[in-house]
Amino acid sequence: MPSIDRKNTKPRDDHLVVRNVIKRFGDVVVLDDVSMVIRRGQTAVIIGGSGAGKTTLLRILIGLEKPSSGSVFIDGEDIVPLGGLAMNRVRKKFGMVFQYSALLDSLSVMDNVAFPLVEHTRMKKAAIRERVLSTLESLGLQTSDAQKSPAELSGGMRKRVALARALMLEPEILIYDEPTSGLDPITSRMVDDLIEETRERYGITSVVISHDMASTFRIAHQAFLLIRGKVAASGTPEELADINRNKVSHDFIVTSGVAFERISRPPLPGD
Ligand SMILES: Nc1ncnc2c1ncn2[C@@H]1O[C@H](COP(=O)(O)OP(=O)(O)O)[C@@H](O)[C@H]1O
Ligand SMILES: [Mg+2]
The missing domain is CATH 3.40.50.300 (P-loop containing nucleotide triphosphate hydrolases)
Known part of the structure; x- marks a missing residue:
């Protein structure tokens, strides 16, 4: 550790x-x-x-x-x-990592993590995608995980996704x-x-x-x-x-x- x-x-x-x-x-x-x-x-x-x-x-x-x-x-x-x-x-x-991760299971991991960038920046779709994928990767998730629903992930993986989302606005x-x-x-x-x-x-x-x-x-x-x-x-x-x-x-x-x-x-x- x-x-x-x-x-x-x-x-x-x-x-x-x-x-x-x-x-x-x-x-x-x-x-x-x-x-x-x-x-x-x-x-x-x-x-x-x-x-x-x-x-x-x-x-x-x-x-x-x-x-x-x-x-x-x-x-x-x-x-x-x-x-x-x-x-x-x-x-x-501030970035917030909420209790129980607070991810939307109706959205993909990609869309959950991209959410703050879509809401608060004028970044282009491709740039957003790139930032999401590189952050997910740095936190130990794979590109293929981005298309999954958070519901398909373990508690620990969900926490990583929630952390990735909190990091989006640096x-x-x-x-x-x-x-x-x-x-x-x-x-x-x-x-x-x-x-x-x-x-x-x-x-x-x-x-x-x-x-x-x-x-x-x-x-x-x-x-x-x-x-x-x-x-x-x-x-x-x-x-x-x-x-x-x-x-x-x-x-x-x-x-x-x-x-x-x-x-x-x-x-x-x-x-
Ligand atoms: N909006 C509110 N109106 C009235 N009382 C509240 C409100 N928010 C929290 N409280 C009260 O404040 C106290 C502390 O709550 P909280 O901050 O949620 O504690 P903790 O997160 O440590 O469990 C509790 O007694 C709670 O009932
Ligand atoms: Mg509390």
Whole structure:
């Protein structure tokens, strides 16, 4: 598997900064003073149980929802005050890999992946075809797969197709919503490798929403634990698991049942 080198990261600039974000729906506070810094080119994993506020935070990050208060900086620009047109420009920086891949089974793999280019660019049909095929190929799919329906593919292959689609508009930031949910452990591992390889190859910043702790340990440079709308802990997965540092996140990880001591990790400089 690709190695995550958590210590040997050069200082990088802040790509995505969430500052004091509060989100209320009526009287219910769903995000309660959330702050986080996500560095360019790294993988941040946002973990938390169901109802913790992960999806709401994701929608705020990509500008689909406005916070009740607080700021969200992307490349240093606060996107919270932006209106429709400016928001469309910002949204192009993001690629989304949806939970369960969200592919249309009535369309071919080719048409699913080509969709963003058809919708948002004036590229010619032949150029679109070429970009789709080369991206599919780089992700381990074959030209013959392009004419299939996504329904004919395995869960892991569907995830590759969803990733290809998310890469079409050359995003700076890729957001994965629960990328391993519904997948068996071996396919999950493969998806983790895919996330890491994509990050490395394209220099992309990755934000992964997850409740899969094994996956978090494999791919995260930084992890943020959300509990009832608050960031209960942040740091490397090893830091979150450290009982002397944060008992809440330690307990969360232990409860998840992941054997984090045994997750293979390559030796890091200084180990
Ligand atoms: N549009 C909405 N209106 C009212 N409540 C909402 C809305 N969206 C989410 N919530 C509530 O916010 C809380 C967090 O939801 P969500 O962000 O989906 O959590 P998660 O993705 O971590 O499971 C839940 O209690 C949910 O019911
Ligand atoms: Mg959710």
